[in-house]
Amino acid sequence: MESRSYFQSLLLFILSLLNFLSQNRAYQNGAVGVFEVNYKFAGSNRSLSALKAHDDVRHLAILSGVDLPLGGTGRPEAVGLYYAKIGIGTPSKDYYVQVDTGSDILWVNCIQCHQCPRRGYHGIELTLYNPKDSLTGKLVSCDQKFCKEIGGSPSGCRANTSCLYTEMYGDGGYSMGYFVEDVVQYDQVSGDLQTKSSNGSVIFGCGARQSGDLGMDDALDGILGFGKSNSSMLSQLASSGRIKKMFAHCLDGVNGGGIFAIGHVVQPLVNTTPLVPNEPHYNVNMTAIQVGHDLLNLTTDVYGTGDKKGAIIDSGTTLAYLPEVIYEPLVKKILSWQLDLKLRILHDEYTCFDYSGSVDDAFPPVTLHFENSLFLKVYPREYLFPFEDLVCIGWQKSGMQSQDKNNITLLGDLVLSNKLVLYDLENQTIGWTEYNCSSSIKLKDELTGSVHLVGAHSLSHGCRLNVGALFFLLMAVLLGLLQPPILYI
């Protein structure tokens, strides 16, 4: 996500301190929670047939896949933001949540939230979740296993005390609240481009307080974390045997929306690179950077490894952040293709210039190389974006936002869009290939072996306009109750 102001950093610092003091530190280092796994075959005499019978039952429960309808803007708007629609509660209500592979939990704005956003991104109608409105909604208390394992259980926990969470985001944003459990509705793949509604019980955050732009108008209902931890919706559904821990996204940078599917993708085939183990995020080892045909002359240690230096793949980040030692030579090399550019720095962070021709003809593609010969090619039209009559460079220097993000490599939608990106937590790999995100992919049904097409979506607020409301407006105008300009809202 985008950079924050000094004030927000200060606020964040104070909140982090409070958070630290309250010992509620579950998320700060990306710590993970553990679910209880009732291993019913523990003990000395497990028979193979019993195991197999269990597997058969489990396979029956495994879905062929889940199709998450996706919305969000591509170009020419510089700010890419991708969100999915899910249903929560009984009766089910729709929620629009940003899909974020850089964080773990699902949270939505809750009824008593402080400064709740009302008007959503691009006019989306937002809904505040109220556990009391849902027949299936219940609070998660601090003595429940989930809470203890996630570190949200204070020392003086009593049975009726709620389980608190604080989710901190890499850009300094945060959401605070308490955990609830309710039924989440999703679209199970049932045929080619066909789905049927399915559900599962999920523990998620009821957001009481959000930082700056997460709580302001133009926000969404919440964030759906697709991180690695056991607290994610993905892990919860997987632990109940409903899905495999594999998912893919194809964020359409041209038309907006795209594909977000949970399940085993068999087409397109992608090359993969191993995930760096024991990292809270999806970290991969980057090995080289190529500009046009030339490799940047960098020593291998600048790519480094680990949370500080390994490249983090994060769909919740819009741009791409590189350590200064990589950023400087990269931008210098890109700009060397056009010698007469007059550079301007906008908002202290964007390097921009005047250019009216086709950027793809004038600038080189940038290719990032990873372990296992996987590479990711980023075209000029993807890393350059129009801004106030100028063209700006999307690559950013890390550490400009906060000191502790110094030297981090964070690859967001700038490089991930227009690619099918596959996360395989069963095999601990990640991979991608260039792909048309307005087309479809194929998912394999784990039970029957049959393969189904899953297509692209492009949710827009337009489809939420209620016909009844439109009729009322028209009638009201005809009857002279309202002035015509109301039609332009």
Ligand SMILES: *[C@@H]1O[C@H](CO)[C@@H](O)[C@H](O)[C@H]1NC(C)=O
């Ligand atoms: C997450 O849960 C799985 C079982 O579902 C368990 O094997 C694994 O150790 C857990 N991971 C962590 C980090 O607790």
Ligand SMILES: *[C@@H]1O[C@H](CO)[C@@H](O)[C@H](O)[C@H]1NC(C)=O
């Ligand atoms: C193991 O098998 C024996 C004989 O079939 C049975 O008596 C015993 O209760 C079993 N133990 C467990 C832990 O299931």
Ligand SMILES: *[C@@H]1O[C@H](CO)[C@@H](O)[C@H](O)[C@H]1NC(C)=O
């Ligand atoms: C928890 O709250 C419920 C209803 O509010 C009450 O009936 C129950 O006795 C309480 N339990 C404890 C342990 O306080």
Ligand SMILES: *[C@@H]1O[C@H](CO)[C@@H](O)[C@H](O)[C@H]1NC(C)=O
């Ligand atoms: C969840 O799915 C089951 C099985 O399809 C269905 O019987 C149940 O009514 C659903 N629950 C909700 C809350 O939609």
Ligand SMILES: *[C@@H]1O[C@H](CO)[C@@H](O)[C@H](O)[C@H]1NC(C)=O
């Ligand atoms: C990544 O790089 C580190 C350090 O060079 C190495 O130990 C590790 O095996 C590499 N690969 C993975 C998948 O972690």
Ligand SMILES: *[C@@H]1O[C@H](CO)[C@@H](O)[C@H](O)[C@H]1NC(C)=O
């Ligand atoms: C690459 O950089 C090293 C020092 O970092 C330098 O010695 C070497 O000449 C450079 N190679 C090229 C081809 O520029």
Ligand SMILES: *[C@@H]1O[C@H](CO)[C@@H](O)[C@H](O)[C@H]1NC(C)=O
């Ligand atoms: C960032 O990396 C550079 C070069 O590797 C190093 O000199 C500098 O100390 C690092 N900065 C931080 C804050 O770690």
Ligand SMILES: *[C@@H]1O[C@H](CO)[C@@H](O)[C@H](O)[C@H]1NC(C)=O
């Ligand atoms: C995961 O790895 C196993 C063993 O290497 C392989 O047989 C399987 O095809 C892999 N799964 C996927 C989805 O690539």
Ligand SMILES: *[C@@H]1O[C@H](CO)[C@@H](O)[C@H](O)[C@H]1NC(C)=O
């Ligand atoms: C992408 O796929 C869509 C739907 O199949 C098709 O209409 C469009 O022409 C394709 N775009 C490109 C660039 O191939």
